[in-house]
Amino acid sequence: xxxxxxxEQLALGATVRDVARAHCxxxxxxxxxxxxxxxxxxxxxxxxxxxxxxxxxxxDLVDLLLALEEAGRACLPGPVVxxxxxxxxxxxxxxxxxSGAVCVSVLLPGQVYAPDADLADLLVxxxxxxxxxxxxxxxxxxxxxxxDPCRPLFEVAFEEFAEVARPVGPALRRAxxxxxxxxxxxxRELLAVTVGxxxxxxxxxxxxxxxxxxxxxxxxxxxxxxxxxxxxxxxALSVDGATxxxxxxAAKAAAGEAAGLAARVALQVHGAxxxxxxxxxxxxxxxAWSLSAAYxxxxxxxARLRTAIVGGDLRRYP
Amino acid sequence: xxLDFSPAEREFRAEVRDWLARNVPGPLPSMDTPEGFEAHRxxxxxxxxxxxxxxxxxEEYGGRGASLIEWLIFEEEYWAAGAxxxxxxxxxxxxxxxxxxxxxxxxREHWLPRMARGDDVWAQAWSEPEAGSDLAALTSRAELVPxxxxxxGHKTWSSRAAFADHGFGLxxxxxxxxxxxxxxxxxxxxxxxRPIAQLDGLPGFAELxxxxxxxxxxMVVGEAGEGWRIAMATTSSERGLTLRSPGxxxxxxxxxxxxxxxxxxxxxxxxxxxxxxxxxxxxxxYMTARRIMAGAEVGPAAxxxxxxxxxxxxxxxxxxxxxxxxxxxxxxxxxxFLFSLAGPIxxxxxxxxxxxxxxxxLGLPR
Numbered sequence: 001x002x003x004x005x006x007x008e009q010l011a012l013g014a015t016v017r018d019v020a021r022a023h024c025x026x027x028x029x030x031x032x033x034x035x036x037x038x039x040x041x042x043x044x045x046x047x048x049x050x051x052x053x054x055x056x057x058x059x060d061l062v063d064l065l066l067a068l069e070e071a072g073r074a075c076l077p078g079p080v081v082x083x084x085x086x087x088x089x090x091x092x093x094x095x096x097x098x099s100g101a102v103c104v105s106v107l108l109p110g111q112v113y114a115p116d117a118d119l120a121d122l123l124v125x126x127x128x129x130x131x132x133x134x135x136x137x138x139x140x141x142x143x144x145x146x147x148d149p150c151r152p153l154f155e156v157a158f159e160e161f162a163e164v165a166r167p168v169g170p171a172l173r174r175a176x177x178x179x180x181x182x183x184x185x186x187x188r189e190l191l192a193v194t195v196g197x198x199x200x201x202x203x204x205x206x207x208x209x210x211x212x213x214x215x216x217x218x219x220x221x222x223x224x225x226x227x228x229x230x231x232x233x234x235x236a237l238s239v240d241g242a243t244x245x246x247x248x249x250a251a252k253a254a255a256g257e258a259a260g261l262a263a264r265v266a267l268q269v270h271g272a273x274x275x276x277x278x279x280x281x282x283x284x285x286x287x288a289w290s291l292s293a294a295y296x297x298x299x300x301x302x303a304r305l306r307t308a309i310v311g312g313d314l315r316r317y318p
Numbered sequence: 319x320x321l322d323f324s325p326a327e328r329e330f331r332a333e334v335r336d337w338l339a340r341n342v343p344g345p346l347p348s349m350d351t352p353e354g355f356e357a358h359r360x361x362x363x364x365x366x367x368x369x370x371x372x373x374x375x376x377e378e379y380g381g382r383g384a385s386l387i388e389w390l391i392f393e394e395e396y397w398a399a400g401a402x403x404x405x406x407x408x409x410x411x412x413x414x415x416x417x418x419x420x421x422x423x424x425x426r427e428h429w430l431p432r433m434a435r436g437d438d439v440w441a442q443a444w445s446e447p448e449a450g451s452d453l454a455a456l457t458s459r460a461e462l463v464p465x466x467x468x469x470x471g472h473k474t475w476s477s478r479a480a481f482a483d484h485g486f487g488l489x490x491x492x493x494x495x496x497x498x499x500x501x502x503x504x505x506x507x508x509x510x511x512r513p514i515a516q517l518d519g520l521p522g523f524a525e526l527x528x529x530x531x532x533x534x535x536x537m538v539v540g541e542a543g544e545g546w547r548i549a550m551a552t553t554s555s556e557r558g559l560t561l562r563s564p565g566x567x568x569x570x571x572x573x574x575x576x577x578x579x580x581x582x583x584x585x586x587x588x589x590x591x592x593x594x595x596x597x598x599x600x601x602x603x604y605m606t607a608r609r610i611m612a613g614a615e616v617g618p619a620a621x622x623x624x625x626x627x628x629x630x631x632x633x634x635x636x637x638x639x640x641x642x643x644x645x646x647x648x649x650x651x652x653x654x655f656l657f658s659l660a661g662p663i664x665x666x667x668x669x670x671x672x673x674x675x676x677x678x679x680l681g682l683p684r
Binding site: 002005062207212215230238250306308309317318 | 321322323387568572586587593597599600601602608612619671672676679684
């Protein structure tokens with residue numbers, strides 16, 4: 001039993017944080033479609049989960065958790081989860097995947113639209129006949145309005161494709177857990193930014209963060225994040241185990257709700273300035289909402305949990 | 319990061335599970351009755367006979383020197399087995415750790431083995447009528463006399479004091495507010511005790527009247543004037559891990575899910591949510607245990623845990639009340655519900671805990 005991150009896992013998280021700070025500042029969210037992507041690719045980020053024979057490092061999802069949290073903290077645009085986490089379990093042999101030269105979006109069971117498909121060189125789509133991989137040139141994309149300006153959604157149609165003879169479960173569960181890890185990061189950033197604002201904004205001659213009505217809301221956010229994160233970390237470890245599907249739903253639902261609460265409180269504490277397009281906060285609010293709905297809404301995962309648990313599956317991992 | 323138990327940890331779990339399966343008695347009468355109190359004391363002696371009453375303590379005091387992870391395993395098995403509530407709780411989880419850290423060798427040798435066996439059952443005596451959340455406002459005092467101290471004042475909400483043997487609490491010996499408080503132990507036989515019936519009608523706590531009780535120097539824990547620091551070290555561990563370990567909530571969650579089987583989906587949904595949250599508390603505690611085993615203090619993060627478990631416990635029992643309706647008296651749920659209502663109040667109200675999280679973890683101004 002050693003339920004904490006290793007030095008290597010912490011170091012990978014710190015590296016991604018540094019890259020995101022340097023190359024994906026909030027201003028970049030307004031001007032670039034895929035900031036920091038090139039730098040992450042140079043680090044080998046997109047090959048971390050790929051097996052060595054595909055040019056990757058063969059790491060496990062647990063090794064990437066903090067890096068994914070940092071991607072969430074930075075509100076990093078682009079199909080990071082789809083390319084770095086899902087694709088290695090769907091189309092690992094795709095040339096250029098490890099180097100980050102190829103960008104992937106997915107439309108798997110439970111998703112309605114393909115996220116960031118405008119950036120994708122390859123789309124992996126679950127159809128009635130199985131999984132299909134379609135190259136960009138054969139794909140027609142129809143944009144669908146969504147909540148997140150930096151995570152656009154698309155309806156997908158294509159004619160040319162290759163069959164993908166792999167099970168969808170391992171990729172889908174990992175993408176879901178990875179999205180939950182990003183949600184934890186989004187929530188952490190929303191809390192940090194809001195605490196910073198509450199410390200400096202003064203009314204009635206005092207920082208608004210000195211008022212208990214504000215403090216207690218922020219404390220509740222801290223509690224929600226602190227108790228969602230271990231569920232996410234556990235799900236990364238049990239993802240292929242007997243409790244994997246249930247643990248994945250627990251992680252996604254808890255992380256989505258923590259981020260939703262963080263967004264709600266962040267907006268309330270910021271007040272009118274938070275309710276503007278001008279303040280960068282809007283990007284993190286939108287990311288909390290968009291990722292909460294991605295890979296199964298909170299309601300979908302709660303319903304799965306209810307069916308499993310009240311149905312009698314009380315196995316615990318560990 | 320890994321999450322599997324070692325062979326030794328699994329072996330320890332199996333031993334505890336096996337012993338409990340063979341020894342846990344049927345439901346005992348409430349520990350807040352004279353006969354129930356003695357039945358719970360006898361159970362503690364039986365636990366101690368198997369060296370299971372204080373597994374994390376050093377062997378010389380009756381423990382096994384178990385790791386924090388092993389202690390958590392013990393707790394999971396203990397509550398899953400439906401074993402009795404711990405009448406020795408105040409002693410073994412509050413005073414005991416303080417004596418180990420701040421007591422003299424003589425105090426440790428005398429009091430800890432007796433505490434571990436249930437020979438002495440201890441009551442806590444922190445609050446006063448005018449000092450609840452604002453504990454530093456306490457006015458009970460100790461005056462220095464030849465050979466020791468004399469205690470004066472009035473304590474209240476003193477858990478277990480109606481039947482316990484001894485008490486411990488803070489008395490002012492000098493200074494104001496947090497400075498000049500001293501940590502005393504005292505025999506309850508020489509204190510005026512007025513039992514107070516709780517919501518369940520039984521005297522789970524009492525008020526205490528001190529009228530010049532003599533306390534020799536050997537009944538002071540740590541240095542005179544250091545009582546606040548010592549008590550806070552204690553309550554930090556209280557809030558952090560030892561007061562309410564995950565095991566009890568895991569057991570409640572399993573029972574709740576069984577109760578919710580076949581219920582309306584909205585209620586079943588809440589039961590499933592509680593079950594997952596009990597797991598979250600367990601996993602969170604494993605992370606905390608790892609930090610402590612690596613030498614870190616729990617510190618203000620203990621308040622995050624206290625908020626989470628106390629509100630989870632209340633949600634679980636309130637849901638059970640909804641599921642049971644007019645059958646609320648069945649299956650022990652009503653006692654549990656009443657007890658869960660106290661959770662957000664004792665060991666520092668949840669309003670105080672939210673202040674601690676906001677000020678000492680998030681860094682918001684006081």
